[in-house]
Amino acid sequence: MVKSGTQQAGSTAPPGGPPGGPAEDPFLEQARRADAADPLAGFRDEFVIADPAAVYLDGNSLGRLPRTTRDRLHEAVDAWGGDLIDGWRRWLPLSREIGDLVAGIVGAEPGEVVLSDSTGVNLYKLAVAALDARPGRDVIVTDDDNFPTDRYILDGIAAARGLTVHQITVDPDEGLRTSDVAAALDERVALVCLSHVAYRSGAVTDLAQVTAAAHRHGALVLWDLCHSAGAVPVELSSAGVDLAVGCTYKYLNGGPGSPAFLYVRRELQARLRQPIWGWFGQSDQFAMGPAYRPVPAIERFLVGTPPVLAAYAAQEGIRLTAAAGIGAIAAKARGLTAYAQQLADAWLVPLGFRVASPASLERRGAHLALHHPAAWQVCQAAKSVGVIPDFRTPQRLRLGFPPLYTRYVDLHTGLSRLRDAVAAGRHLEFPETADGPT
Structure with missing residues (x-):
């Protein structure tokens, strides 16, 4: 069984500080540093990851399968x-x-x-x-x-x-x-x-x-x-x-x-x-x-x-x-949502998104909601590029970050794919409303 390491008390953001420095993609460097310092990193290996290329951001609807x-x-x-x-x-x-x-x-x-x-x-x-x-x-x-x-x-x-x-x-x-x-x-x-x-x-x-x-x-x-x-x-x-x-x-x-x-x-x-x-x-x-x-x-x-x-x-x-311990899990959840909001502010807000969750890290759980006027279409476009969120009315994209198996680099990959799909107008290729389960 994987054992949890020690999480710094009060940690609310991924290690490494704000993006910056000479790296070509400072957000990616920030994610890699956070993953390297993550005391829960080993727990990801305890789950079945059938498609490593897919970014699963819907564990707040259905969690992954533990190997045991x-x-x-x-x-x-x-x-x-x-x-x-x-x-x-x-x-x-x-x-x-x-x-x-x-x-x-x-x-x-x-x-x-x-x-x-x-x-x-x-x-x-x-x-x-x-x-x-x-x-x-x-x-x-x-x-x-x-x-x-x-x-x-x-x-x-x-x-x-x-x-x-x-x-x-x-x-x-x-x-x-x-x-x-x-x-x-x-x-x-x-x-x-x-x-x-x-x-x-x-x-x-x-x-x-x-x-x-x-x-x-x-x-x-x-x-x-x-x-x-x-x-x-x-x-x-x-x-x-x-x-x-x-x-x-x-x-x-x-x-x-x-x-x-x-x-x-x-x-x-x-x-x-x-x-x-x-x-x-x-x-x-x-x-x-x-x-x-x-x-x-x-x-x-x-x-x-x-x-x-x-x-x-x-x-x-x-x-x-x-x-893993709920203390370490909650600390990582705060770090993941903080990092996701950084990416959303930098990449998605200019494309018409709005963060639809409380601004305070202490007032939100392990998922983040994004409002977009075409959220249903955006959700389908995300799935078409290997990102799996879910949709909730009215016009919300819900992104879940279960800490036991979600990495910071997953958020970087997932939100960059989402950004690129919406910037290219791929969401407009899908129907405006759902015709079945969401």
């Missing part, structure tokens, strides 16, 4: 073939074991995180449990730039229960401010449900301050960590966070459809009862008793049979993140 995952899945399949039903002796503890591994990445304690279901299902379970714990309150607070699934689920719960969803209006580039949330709080609010890192812009919301503000009004807080787990420090325990959910297929490299995780603060676990009463959340589940008596621990938030093979895949990606 294939072997681990082969072992799991062989165990299934050999052990058959006896395999459950090793499979039953997986959800808790992997949850404890995630806990170390998101600043939680062992026994506060469990691998379970999808992010959306977990969000539903925890939101309903939180609302039941705040009877007499009839308002849910979220924001209009929160991920669509989160908003849809909250709207569905509110419609079924006769509640009101208050959506805070957010600047889609700058993200949510603590003052915006504070202004929406009163004694009617039961639940505040927000994303820690905005899926569109990468803007980071102050998790600790927002949680404290909600608690002052007696509300519970549920955080979506999909774009922060494995990318930025979260620190759930120290912030006093009540509830959280997150996926494992982005920065945690668990693979397509890998199961999600949920977090419940230990003091709340025995007091909350989630709405989907399944036998994996039942005390003495194999007694097959007539009545539901939930486990007085994190397992009470489980429902049914876990996806064992997918859980093994998730475990391998999570192990790599845990080995």
Whole structure:
């Protein structure tokens, strides 16, 4: 296993200082110096890079495949073939074991995180449990730039229960401010449900301050960590966070459809009862008793049979993140986004682009959004020259920089190709709108 080196505290830019000097391409020299000094450089070799010529800037949608995952899945399949039903002796503890591994990445304690279901299902379970714990309150607070699934689920719960969803209006580039949330709080609010890192812009919301503000009004807080787990420090325990959910297929490299995780603060676990009463959340589940008596621990938030093979895949990606350490990962993420913005300012802004993420490095995650009036066409042109970003409305190109396998030279190559394609008008060769998945 590759071990992380020591990252200088507070590092927010690649080593080597601003571009300059006699080099023919000072930006390239800057990237090479940064890569040479990168304590996480060896982790790139832990991933499958099928096409080294392609520049993959979409790991914030789907992470790369860890090399060990294939072997681990082969072992799991062989165990299934050999052990058959006896395999459950090793499979039953997986959800808790992997949850404890995630806990170390998101600043939680062992026994506060469990691998379970999808992010959306977990969000539903925890939101309903939180609302039941705040009877007499009839308002849910979220924001209009929160991920669509989160908003849809909250709207569905509110419609079924006769509640009101208050959506805070957010600047889609700058993200949510603590003052915006504070202004929406009163004694009617039961639940505040927000994303820690905005899926569109990468803007980071102050998790600790927002949680404290909600608690002052007696509300519970549920955080979506999909774009922060494995990318930025979260620190759930120290912030006093009540509830959280997150996926494992982005920065945690668990693979397509890998199961999600949920977090419940230990003091709340025995007091909350989630709405989907399944036998994996039942005390003495194999007694097959007539009545539901939930486990007085994190397992009470489980429902049914876990996806064992997918859980093994998730475990391998999570192990790599845990080995690297979230401090070093977050420091490199800041360096990568700082370097990408340098290139964007120098090369892309003159071509009609605008950085659509917060200017402060401390207020953005591990991806950068660029606005362009023809962003969909630009996205297709980028793919045609071997650069893989993704598109988000309205007219955003989203560039993801997962620190475990993204190099500074990748950003130089990718953004120079993008610059050249747009300067040559290649994007105008593509349709103006999408006719399928983006």
